[in-house]
Amino acid sequence: MTWSPPPSGCIKLNVDAATRSSGSALAVVARNHLGDVLSIWVKKYHNSSPAIAEAESLYWAMNLAVKEGWKSVILEGDAKNCFDPLINPDLSPEWHTHNIICNIHSLAIAFDSVNFRWVRRTCNSTAHEAAKFALNYDIEYRFNKGNLPPPPPSLEAVCREIP
Numbered sequence: 001m002t003w004s005p006p007p008s009g010c011i012k013l014n015v016d017a018a019t020r021s022s023g024s025a026l027a028v029v030a031r032n033h034l035g036d037v038l039s040i041w042v043k044k045y046h047n048s049s050p051a052i053a054e055a056e057s058l059y060w061a062m063n064l065a066v067k068e069g070w071k072s073v074i075l076e077g078d079a080k081n082c083f084d085p086l087i088n089p090d091l092s093p094e095w096h097t098h099n100i101i102c103n104i105h106s107l108a109i110a111f112d113s114v115n116f117r118w119v120r121r122t123c124n125s126t127a128h129e130a131a132k133f134a135l136n137y138d139i140e141y142r143f144n145k146g147n148l149p150p151p152p153p154s155l156e157a158v159c160r161e162i163p
Contacts, residue, residue, distance in 0.1 A: 008033040010072040013061045016127035017053035024053035025134035028061040029127045040143040042134035054079035055100040062107040072113040083118035
């Protein structure tokens with residue numbers, strides 16, 4: 001299974017977090033219906049809890065989408081514990097991510113269409129590599145197609161792997 005583009009008129013945001021004992025890094029990758037990378041955002045995050053970092057990456061993606069003015073979005077990621085309660089509101093989020101998941105739900109009204117999709121890591125490789133990249137730098141940065149960082153790791157190479 002590989003990454004697939006969103007329908008025309010929709011933006012797909014892949015999210016991920018990478019953690020180590022000293023903290024975490026968050027990443028959001030935005031692509032259009034052609035699979036073109038619109039932006040990759042990365043930033044350090046103070047918390048080293050994987051579940052909280054994953055939930056925060058989703059919340060950050062929602063806020064970025066609002067800021068960009070996108071009205072139809074799909075959010076994808078490989079953190080099943082975060083996506084399950086977003087996909088099925090009858091499921092309760094884990095206690096340590098409860099408030100973040102509630103905040104994500106409340107932001108959903110800003111969109112004409114918002115969908116949440118859990119995917120395997122193989123479908124989320126660009127966001128995963130971007131989060132790992134951000135662990136090594138104390139930056140908050142927005143990359144676009146013209147300024148992707150060189151290897152290692154090569155975000156440009158990972159972006160080209162996807163149709």
